Amino acid sequence: MTPLSSAPPRISVADFHRLLAEQHPFAEVLGVQITDIGHGTARAILPARAAHQRLGGIVAGPMLMGLADLALYAAVVGATGQAGAVTASLTINFLRKSPAGAVVAEARLLKTGRLAAGEVMLHGEHASEPVAHIVSTWSVPAP
Helix, strand or coil: CCCCCCCCCCCCHHHHHHHHHHHCCHHHHHCCEEEEEECCEEEEEECCCHHHEECCCEECHHHHHHHHHHHHHHHHHHHHCCCCCEEEEEEEEECCCCECCCEEEEEEEEECCCEEEEEEEEEECCCCCEEEEEEEEEECCCC
16 A cells, blocks of 8 residues: 555554553454554454354454454554544445455555544455455544
8 A cells, every 4th residue: 555655654563563462452352463554554464263253254344344443543653653543433345255264454544634534445365356445534632
């Protein structure tokens, strides 16, 4: 995904994982791994787990929403440095079944300010077709 700017990210992947462990322990429940953070971009992976599946062997919608939310949070913090940012809205469009297995999130911000807006595309680890498209806005505290 194209970064919002050429500026370096305001947080490293390692520091972001520490932030999650210290302030957002729910993230560990999903097991999401943030693999890349740019200035307004992030990549995350929801690992393949039987606990993430619903009837029919597909990844459950709430797991996909959690993945998208965490990926966009990483992009927001990467662009603003504001760990106190919170989701203001999140809309998900499920495009097709997400087969069992790992799911990859590619997040990017479209705008930053007191409200940040962004989108996330989700796809299977070995598939190019997207399984969901998410748009979200975030309330960003003043520096």
